[in-house]
Amino acid sequence: MQYVITGAAGNISKPLVLSLLQSGHQVTVISRNESNIKELADAGAKAAIGSLEDLDFLIKTFTGADAVYTMVPPNHHPADWKAFIGGIGENYAKAIKAAGVKYVVNLSSIGAHMEEGCGPVSGLFRAEKALSTLTDVHILHLRPGYFYPNLFANLGLIKAMGIMGSNFSAAEGKFVIVDPTDIAAVATKALTELSFTGHSIQYIASDEVSSQQIASAIGQAIGKPELAWVEFTDEQALGGMLQAGLPEEVAKNYVEMGGALRSGKMSEDYWKHRPTTLGKVKLADFAKVFAAVYHAS
Numbered sequence: 001m002q003y004v005i006t007g008a009a010g011n012i013s014k015p016l017v018l019s020l021l022q023s024g025h026q027v028t029v030i031s032r033n034e035s036n037i038k039e040l041a042d043a044g045a046k047a048a049i050g051s052l053e054d055l056d057f058l059i060k061t062f063t064g065a066d067a068v069y070t071m072v073p074p075n076h077h078p079a080d081w082k083a084f085i086g087g088i089g090e091n092y093a094k095a096i097k098a099a100g101v102k103y104v105v106n107l108s109s110i111g112a113h114m115e116e117g118c119g120p121v122s123g124l125f126r127a128e129k130a131l132s133t134l135t136d137v138h139i140l141h142l143r144p145g146y147f148y149p150n151l152f153a154n155l156g157l158i159k160a161m162g163i164m165g166s167n168f169s170a171a172e173g174k175f176v177i178v179d180p181t182d183i184a185a186v187a188t189k190a191l192t193e194l195s196f197t198g199h200s201i202q203y204i205a206s207d208e209v210s211s212q213q214i215a216s217a218i219g220q221a222i223g224k225p226e227l228a229w230v231e232f233t234d235e236q237a238l239g240g241m242l243q244a245g246l247p248e249e250v251a252k253n254y255v256e257m258g259g260a261l262r263s264g265k266m267s268e269d270y271w272k273h274r275p276t277t278l279g280k281v282k283l284a285d286f287a288k289v290f291a292a293v294y295h296a297s
Contacts, residue, residue: 002026003191004061004068005045006052008036011149011180012107012187016069017045019188030061052088058095067103067191068096072127076250082123089127093134104139105190106131107183110176110203111257111266112143118266119257132199140196144183144204145176145270146261148286151214155297156244158227164215165230167237167255168262172210176267179206179286182279203270206279217283221291234259 003020007013008031020027021044028046031037041047050057052073062068070092078084096104108128111121118125128141154164186204190196209217211229219227232240234255241251260266 001066001192002028002064004028004030004048004065006030006069007071007073007107008032009040010071010073011147012184013069013071014040015181015184016187016191018043019184020191021045023192025192028061028065052091055091055094058091059098062095062099062101065099065101067105067194068101069105069107069187069191070131071107072124076247078249081120081249081253082126085120085123086126086130089124089130092127093130096131096137097134102137103191103194103196104131104134104137105187106139106141107187108141108143108201110143110145110270111260112141113269114260114265117256118260119253119255121257121260121266138194138197139199140190141199141201142183142186142190142204143201143270145178145206145267148177148179148206148281148289151218151286151290152293154218155294158218158222158224158294159297162224162226163228163230164218165232167232167234167258169211169229169231170209170261172213173208174264174267175209175211175214175261176205176270177207177209177214177283178204179279179281182206182281185279201273203273203275204279205270205275206281207283208278209283214283217287218290218294221287222294231262 005013005017017027017040028048029037029040030048034047034049048061072085072088108124109121111118112124115125116122183204215227215229219225238255
């Protein structure tokens, strides 16, 4: 089988590419920079160097693929972040149609049912919508929960103030969190089997916890058992992000997403279509990873 994978050597794309290569498939990896995917190229992947905003490049790269994996890479400098994300989705849709690709696994997010009010995830709503105009293409939208690695943003807060937090908190069992390797495993299975038909959605989670359980598990792992999760106001969260150097457009979108997490709206569709099986990486497992990074920083 011939696959095209976007996302270069990211936390999901890298294990996905390596798994497909190990199974004997031909894999092309899209990246802006060849050095970013050297390890994957050394493992046998073909490099396609170009921009996701270049439609002609995408059409050329997608042509001949049995299936593609699409995702929108981080971009912290757009004038309108949601429009940028939606625009990449539109480019994907045009390229997939022109190239005649019949199977697509698209990385979206929990909360992508929200047209507005969920920060960058409402941009993913637009990307899903663009792809779903392709009536003759089988598309699986993956909607994972909150990524464990996002918690690394708390490293400075723990060291400076002895707390974790954001402009949201969640009760026990209500915070849906996921490890990138568990997402990669689902994507690998979907791409190798190609058993999905029509347009479908699959939620992915590794664990369901509370915000305080996150703080407690990480606190135990780093030797700060009293570590607490603090819910900030939107204004405090925005100020902290701006002080940390995030562009205002990005910071405002993150605050909006935090509000959707706080209200429960971001996860409401997840609970209606909750996966019957959760991933392998539990909070206790990630806490050990966090501790190693914490002590090395």
